[in-house]
Amino acid sequence: MGLADELLEDAHFLADKGIADRRPSQMRRSISTAYYAVFHLFVGDFVQHWEFPDQRARLGRMFSHGLMRTGFAPRDKKNPTPLEKELIDVIASFEQLQSYRHRADYDTGWNLVETDVRDSITLADNVFDKWRKIRGEDIARHHLLSMFGAKWE
Amino acid sequence: MYLPSAVTKQEEIDAAIQHVEKSLGSDVVRIRYEIAQDWSGEWAIFFRVVLTDDAARHRLRDIATKVRWGLADELDFPGMGVLAYHNFRSVSEQAALQEPAWA
Numbered sequence: 524m525g526l527a528d529e530l531l532e533d534a535h536f537l538a539d540k541g542i543a544d545r546r547p548s549q550m551r552r553s554i555s556t557a558y559y560a561v562f563h564l565f566v567g568d569f570v571q572h573w574e575f576p577d578q579r580a581r582l583g584r585m586f587s588h589g590l591m592r593t594g595f596a597p598r599d600k601k602n603p604t605p606l607e608k609e610l611i612d613v614i615a616s617f618e619q620l621q622s623y624r625h626r627a628d629y630d631t632g633w634n635l636v637e638t639d640v641r642d643s644i645t646l647a648d649n650v651f652d653k654w655r656k657i658r659g660e661d662i663a664r665h666h667l668l669s670m671f672g673a674k675w676e
Numbered sequence: 677m678y679l680p681s682a683v684t685k686q687e688e689i690d691a692a693i694q695h696v697e698k699s700l701g702s703d704v705v706r707i708r709y710e711i712a713q714d715w716s717g718e719w720a721i722f723f724r725v726v727l728t729d730d731a732a733r734h735r736l737r738d739i740a741t742k743v744r745w746g747l748a749d750e751l752d753f754p755g756m757g758v759l760a761y762h763n764f765r766s767v768s769e770q771a772a773l774q775e776p777a778w779a
Contacts, residue, residue, distance in 0.1 A: 589716050594754060615744060615760070622761050625715040636769040638732045645737045 527567055530560035531647055538640045550640045551627040557647035558624035561617055564651060565591065568658055569667050591670040592618055595662075610662055613653050616646040680719040680757030682711050689721070692750035696743060703731035703739050705767055708778060711758065720759040723747065724778050732766035740764055 524532075534557035541549030566586050570579040595614055597603035603611060623643045626633045657663045682689070693707045705726040714720040723743075731739050744762055753760045770778050 592716075592759075596754070600752070611748075612745075615748070618759060619761055622714060629715075634773050634775065636765055636773070638727070638736065638764045638766055638769060641732075641736050642740055642764050645740065649737075649741075 525563075525567055527560050527564035527651075530556050530563060531651060534560055534644055534647060538644050542637050542640060547635060550635055550637075553640055554623050554627035554635075554643040557643045558620045561620055561647050561650045562586075562588070562591070564654060565617075565667060565670055568654075569671060586671060588621065590672045592621060593666070593669040595666060595669075606657060606660055606662060609653050609657050610666060613650050613657070614666070616650045616653075620646050620650070680711065682719070682721055682753075682756035682758045685756060689751060692747060693723075695750060696746040699746060700739065700742055703728055703735065704743065707743070710777070714759060714761065718759055719757055720761055721753065721756075723760065723762045725762060725764045726770055726778060727764055727766055729766045729768050732764065732769075736764065 534553050537549050537553035537556060541547070541551075541553055566583045569586075570583045573579050573582050593614075595607075595610060597607040597611070620643060623639065623646075627635070654663070658667075689709065693709070697704050697707055705728060707726075708724045709721055711719065711721050714722075725740075725743055727736070727739060740762065743764075744760075747760065747762070751760075765773075765778060
């Protein structure tokens with residue numbers, strides 16, 4: 524099992540425990556961990572195609588959270604293809620998770636509730652499911668390159 | 677100071693919200709929103725969605741997906757110059773917290 528999957532398991536564990544114990548610190552950690560599970564899912568997919576295994580960790584550290592939030596426009600805005608819809612959903616879930624994670628890690632005034640935690644876990648599960656279905660597709664591979672910082676041509 | 681065009685489209689946003697509320701039936705109690713900058717300084721529209729306790733506990737994935745897609749189908753967020761974020765809360769959770777922004 525890779526780091527991303529382990530983190531997703533940890534996020535589930537922390538969510539269940541934090542909710543059961545009504546412990547906000549664990550609920551916050553579950554949200555943050557769910558985000559990092561997804562972050563490492565993308566980074567792991569990207570760097571595994573780099574030829575030199577000893578350089579993959581360095582390459583992965585070049586990913587920047589802000590740059591990873593890159594937009595995507597379907598060819599026909601009003602009528603995206605099923606594949607484009609899957610990618611849009613992955614992107615929207617990732618953006619939402621970033622927002623959750625930022626609040627969980629830094630906003631001590633946030634009155635987070637069980638539903639925030641469950642939604643974060645659901646979003647992370649959704650990204651894992653959908654990304655693994657589409658990651659071999661052209662638009663997904665191009666999107667991953669955009670998350671790394673490359674511009675669409 | 678730059679403001680996204682979303683700030684001038686409140687009627688359109690209100691209409692979209694009403695439509696989504698109606699289409700999802702009683703699971704969605706109400707949707708509120710505000711336009712503000714997010715953690716990175718990007719303009720965003722933050723939707724606050726109150727769900728019934730039953731929906732929040734047993735159908736969150738399904739309802740949250742429908743709310744997100746429903747609003748995205750109605751509103752052109754990139755065209756409005758905003759990202760969209762959606763937060764959910766159950767009636768009981770809001771009753772305990774009594775946050776005016778969610779009322």
